[in-house]
Amino acid sequence: GAVVSQHPSWVICKSGTSVKIECRSLDFQATTMFWYRQFPKQSLMLMATSNEGSKATYEQGVEKDKFLINHASLTLSTLTVTSAHPEDSSFYICSARGDNTGELFFGEGSRLTVL
Amino acid sequence: AQSVTQPDIHITVSEGASLELRCNYSYGATPYLFWYVQSPGQGLQLLLKYFSGDTLVQGIKGFEAEFKRSQSSFNLRKPSVHWSDAAEYFCAVGFTGNQFYFGTGTSLTVIP
Numbered sequence: 001g002a003v004v005s006q007h008p009s010w011v012i013c014k015s016g017t018s019v020k021i022e023c024r025s026l027d028f029q030a031t032t033m034f035w036y037r038q039f040p041k042q043s044l045m046l047m048a049t050s051n052e053g054s055k056a057t058y059e060q061g062v063e064k065d066k067f068l069i070n071h072a073s074l075t076l077s078t079l080t081v082t083s084a085h086p087e088d089s090s091f092y093i094c095s096a097r098g099d100n101t102g103e104l105f106f107g108e109g110s111r112l113t114v115l
Numbered sequence: 116a117q118s119v120t121q122p123d124i125h126i127t128v129s130e131g132a133s134l135e136l137r138c139n140y141s142y143g144a145t146p147y148l149f150w151y152v153q154s155p156g157q158g159l160q161l162l163l164k165y166f167s168g169d170t171l172v173q174g175i176k177g178f179e180a181e182f183k184r185s186q187s188s189f190n191l192r193k194p195s196v197h198w199s200d201a202a203e204y205f206c207a208v209g210f211t212g213n214q215f216y217f218g219t220g221t222s223l224t225v226i227p
Binding site: 044093104107 | 147151157158159160161164207209215217220222
């Protein structure tokens with residue numbers, strides 16, 4: 001199956017700093033990627049849909065100025081958590097569609113800890 | 116409202132015993148159906164998927180799932196559980212558009 005890779009897997013940062021997480025589709029082109037956030041022991045919550053060459057579409061309640069998404073190429077989407085605070089600590093997962101059937105391929109996830 | 120329900124938050128089974136994880140969905144049409152597994156601190160791995168055709172689908176690691184349209188269910192089964200199957204399991208439904216919905220997950224504990 002298609003491969004989606006995230007980097008970094010783990011990141012610890014100080015409160016007030018910004019952190020960038022990359023999501024790459026390694027063996028296919030993805031015009032659309034998705035960013036999820038997962039709290040401990042909970043399901044995945046869709047944050048935003050990243051569209052190549054255009055602005056991301058954010059879900060209700062997600063601050064677009066805090067969670068900046070850029071999808072500059074067909075194989076790369078980035079999520080930047082700006083001015084991070086401890087409550088932004090979470091597990092962030094990206095995914096991409098491999099074809100027209102609707103299946104999503106997931107990255108390994110990135111755990112962010114804000115001190 | 117559209118939803119995906121996994122009624123069991125946590126299940127404990129003995130190694131070697133059979134397993135069934137429940138999933139129900141509420142949509143007007145038959146969506147694409149998926150089961151994913153997540154180990155602690157890891158991303159999601161696809162176990163199996165149903166798009167159309169045979170309602171009993173086989174997946175990886177010995178898992179299977181059966182789509183029952185009349186019950187709007189897509190339950191995951193395994194005849195004999197291994198200790199390495201302990202993980203979080205998510206049922207999901209998707210459409211050809213951008214909608215993709217996850218259930219709340221079922222945590223599986225396997226007792227030696």
